[in-house]
Amino acid sequence: MAALPKKKISKVRSKTRRAHWHATLPTLVVCAKCKTKKPAHLACPECGYYGKAKVWHTKADKKIAEALRLQAKQARSEAKSGRTKTEKPIKPKEAKKIIKTPKAAGSEYKADE
Numbered sequence: 001m002a003a004l005p006k007k008k009i010s011k012v013r014s015k016t017r018r019a020h021w022h023a024t025l026p027t028l029v030v031c032a033k034c035k036t037k038k039p040a041h042l043a044c045p046e047c048g049y050y051g052k053a054k055v056w057h058t059k060a061d062k063k064i065a066e067a068l069r070l071q072a073k074q075a076r077s078e079a080k081s082g083r084t085k086t087e088k089p090i091k092p093k094e095a096k097k098i099i100k101t102p103k104a105a106g107s108e109y110k111a112d113e
Contacts, residue, residue: 026039027039027040028040031044031046031047031049032049032051032052033047033049034046034047034049043055043056045058046058048061
């Protein structure tokens, strides 16, 4: 026969035993390079830096590198053919979007003065 408890273990006793079984939020620190929050002692997922060293390449870095390769390829093909291109060169997509507002924005708030 297996060992059995002599007395009933109360609910409070089992709950006090499990009082410290809770999840904690990870500690976040500010990245020295891009100023975003990141986990401590890990490389930044936004810029790929760990301290002052570039540790790994991010998706944005890969997109920029691909755009630069395309530009170089176009420049080589133009140089071979001897003609110049009048169109704008391909620019890599920027990570942050800039919202352009009209010049008269906020004029409705100035009328109350």
